[in-house]
Amino acid sequence: MQDGNALAARPDIGPDEDKISVSREKGLNRVLHILEFLHTTQRAVGIGDLAKGVNAPRSTTYTLVRELVDAGLLEMAGDGNRVYFGKKLYLYGMDYVRGNDLLRRGRQEVDNLSRETGETSELCMLQSGRYTIVHSSPGTRPFRISSATGLQIPLPWTASGRLLLAGFERTVIEDMVSEDDLVLPDGRRLLLDDFIADIAMAGAAGYCVTSGLVDAYTKCLAAPVFSAPGKVEATMCLVVPIDTSEEKTVDLIALLRERAARLSIAG
Amino acid sequence: MQDGNALAARPDIGPDEDKISVSREKGLNRVLHILEFLHTTQRAVGIGDLAKGVNAPRSTTYTLVRELVDAGLLEMAGDGNRVYFGKKLYLYGMDYVRGNDLLRRGRQEVDNLSRETGETSELCMLQSGRYTIVHSSPGTRPFRISSATGLQIPLPWTASGRLLLAGFERTVIEDMVSEDDLVLPDGRRLLLDDFIADIAMAGAAGYCVTSGLVDAYTKCLAAPVFSAPGKVEATMCLVVPIDTSEEKTVDLIALLRERAARLSIAG
DNA sequence: CTGGATTGTCTCTTACAAAAGACACATGTA
């Protein structure tokens, strides 16, 4: 099952039809699409729009939504004909946190770090082959982008991405990184070979810094968190102004690496 | 695991859906049961046990689990043949928090309150007809029960339960409260009429105190959070030693009510 | 007012997923 679902790319024009005919799909898959769609929209959605968004028949969507609302996974939002995530999902999510040492302690460390440094700090992981901000703490600077938790960003855009891929085979990396991912927000285009070289360097150095990749005003410092020797499970990173002095940057990296190391193994 | 599945006993109100034959069930329902089962066990579970736990055929369970793991809703845990909640559920849960003002601010207030008072503080809501601890902050006392987030408790056992039901019709309350719910942990039995009288009183007073209901050593103070005039959306509560002085209790109630009021409406 | 677009509910059909069961391979234990 290769679910390169169309919703992530574009709802309407789908050259990558799984089958020639949009054959009957399993209810569970429809549900998974619905959840993913709500995650991308980040807001309550009308059931009609939802049906369009996941490219499912209206009747099916209505029944599924009703079942999910009854189950508490979704909730009807404000004005009455929109749905969004429900309390049950929150509860399950907290269960996950509780059962996951790394995440639990990582959130804590990230919060500490951003409080101590005043900079935006994040915990990042690979999530189904994509870079994901699992937790972030805003820092105290006047205007800082609220890089929302759960946001997924192309791996090549980030320092963390370079660390997370350390140790992977070249072929695996090629699979994970699409052509589009190599195009930066400002239109510049990375070379795959350069990116792979970056990954090797980052892995060897034990940290990674990128400047002006996602935007022109910040640089990103990242350090790896290991779940086993050599296996990068997550990264902690700091987002700082691009004009941060070399000296301060070095200090921050040292701090970051110390905290990341503290998270590693040590179960 | 000789316990049948407690959760299937009453998935929802009303019609006797328990058929003689455990006939073929919808995949989505199986999934919902799986999630609920994992929520009650609060730990990673082997797939075999999972199948027993939700009373589903092994083969079905294997395929469903595989699909859920692929989707990231579940993850294989530690030793390799157990499953538990996955990162995706955490991300969806955080989306819920973000989209839900009351919860977001409520968590904050609860954390503040427990820090200021040193007592265990909780945010509670109705979740599919049951009392649910949506967020809790432990307080600083030496030994305090870690009333886990997401824990569901019979409504009559709690102060919050009385407030949450304020304004509901008697028949609705009767539907929500089972016979078993009226039996306290220590074996005492509440009368439904008394409970309903309590609800009315709590609703009128705008707060509620219960002593020694869940256990003999604590009392529970609760105040309502309104989503609209008269509509109780949640409660904040404090769990304090049962021998807390009358004077201090009064002070805490005042504080609690102030904070709860701050959460109300104001959306 | 009218015509088009949305919303929510219902019914009926058949394509397809859930379930049964067989299999292969580990374990443990008498």
Add this chain to the structure above:
DNA sequence: TACATGTGTCTTTTGTAAGAGACAATCCAG
């Protein structure tokens, strides 16, 4: 050694859920 128990992957069968479409009820623009 046999014998039970747990695990993971097949195939086959058949009950039913996904989907098409019809319906009434809003809503809104022209």
